[in-house]
Amino acid sequence: MRNVAELPLHGGHVPAWLAQRMRKLTKLVLILAVDEYGTKGLLERLSDPIWFQAFNNLIGMDWDSSGSTTVTVGMIKDALSKEELGVKVAGGKGRASRKTPEELRAIAEHYGLDPEPYIRTSRLVAKVDTVAFQTGYQLYHHAFLLDEEGNWAVIQQGMNERAKLARRYHWFNTETFTIDPHKAIAGIRAKIALNTVSKDSREFQKTLLDIVSERPEKIEREFETIKAIAKGYRPLVYYRPRNVDEVTVLRRYESLGKLELNRKALEFARELGVRNYEELLLLKGLGPSTLRALSLVVELVYETPPSWRDRVTHPVDPFKFTYAVGGKDRVPFPVEKRTYDELVSFLEKLVEKNRDERTLIRNVARITKNWKFPEEEKRPT
Incomplete structure (x- = not known):
């Protein structure tokens, strides 16, 4: 099962006042998601690039930024390290990615699982997206999510400096790593893709x-x-x-x-x-x-070519979720601290209620499901 997303490279940083609020909102969304879908359901959704991007937009990150991966995963890892929700994250960007094996060992042992299969899986998915599936991207981010039941997901990202694009790869509970192993592919189709796992x-x-x-x-x-x-x-x-x-x-x-x-x-x-x-x-x-x-x-020599097909299946476009609190780079509008704080306060009260008392939020979700945002407000950040 698979997933990949492609986004333009962005610089800049998240201001402290926004990062503080992002951490609070990330924690609350994760608590509600685990309560609603379980840890496996959470991992399955994070391994969907559209759901992941919607999560990124919801907390106020740019809707089309390469930094959405590193920041959002960082927020998720931080929240799960402090909350015992039955799922944790190993790895991250750059130097942090190299700590994945030792962090995975600690997480697996915490949940009473054998760490070796997950450490091998971590190495293998990185090798697939670096070696077996080549589209001109160099991996620089690798995060491995593991729950107490042994379900796992991987979110990793590569950079193509020539094209000024980042591509995100998502994995979920894959059993075969060498035949169409990803969960879906979302992004810009590459003209040349050496795909030896098709x-x-x-x-x-x-x-x-x-x-x-x-x-x-x-x-x-x-x-x-x-x-x-x-x-x-x-x-x-x-x-x-x-x-x-x-x-x-x-x-x-x-x-x-x-x-x-x-x-x-x-x-x-x-x-x-x-x-x-x-x-x-x-x-x-x-x-x-x-x-x-x-x-x-x-x-x-042996007349047996590999596949040259880049398996793009989904566009990256959950733009309407940027309307929750706005975007860091002011698209579709600047993040408003008061609105953000009101949302956090509302969700904190919602978390305290039992599942039967959350009918209101489910009804709101049904009402807004088919809402269409003004197309002219969707612009690059």
Whole structure:
């Protein structure tokens, strides 16, 4: 199950007066969500990029900002660390993401769970969105949410500096990591996407596993032959089984970055006898450039191309939720402290009531569900 969102890069920071209110509102929304849907229901909703973006808009972050991920996840992590709601967050942005394994171990042990499967999952989803699924984005944010029942979700984000865009990847309780593993994809469709985890790439994965069982020298020789052909050279013996333009194929791969074979990774793969694509992805030293080089060999020499389809399925557009308290950058209107405080006060009283006494808020939700905002007020921040 899957999810991805794409947003323009933004600078700036959240002022202290707004951050203080965001923390209060985030905590209250999480309490109500867990009470209404349970911890699994909360994780399922956070793994939906539209629901997540609506949450971001509700607390006053910019509706189209790359910072929505880091700030909103940070607020959620902070709230869940202080409230015992049966779910907690490990990881975060940059340096914090590297603490994910140790934080996951502490969370899992707190809930009486074996931490190792979740630590492996954390590594694997990062490898999928860095190596197995390449669209020109470099991951810089990784957050792992785990509940007391063992349900999990991952929210991670990558940056494409050339395009000035950030892309967000959401995961939820995935059982297979190598065949369409995300929950949905929302954002701007990439023209070139090396997708080796598509359902259309099953044969590609099988062929790749066969190739890495060969001697590294053989793989390197085939790779060098392809590069020579692309430069206009022709070996004495060259079998061209189909009408293919090697230069065009090579340039497609190179548009995503360098192509380099990591000899040690290939040796490890052969020595360990990797049994499936998950094991191959987790192999130390198997990075994006090595997978690109291997994929090129699989496509041109063994006539088994990967998928080049970027699975975008949802637009990122829950703009109407910005009307709750306004936006940090004044879209659709500046955040009003008095309105924000009144909302927090109302929700605090709502939290104190039992579920049967919350009929009013459910009726309001039904009434506003089909409300349409003025399109002219939707503008970039």
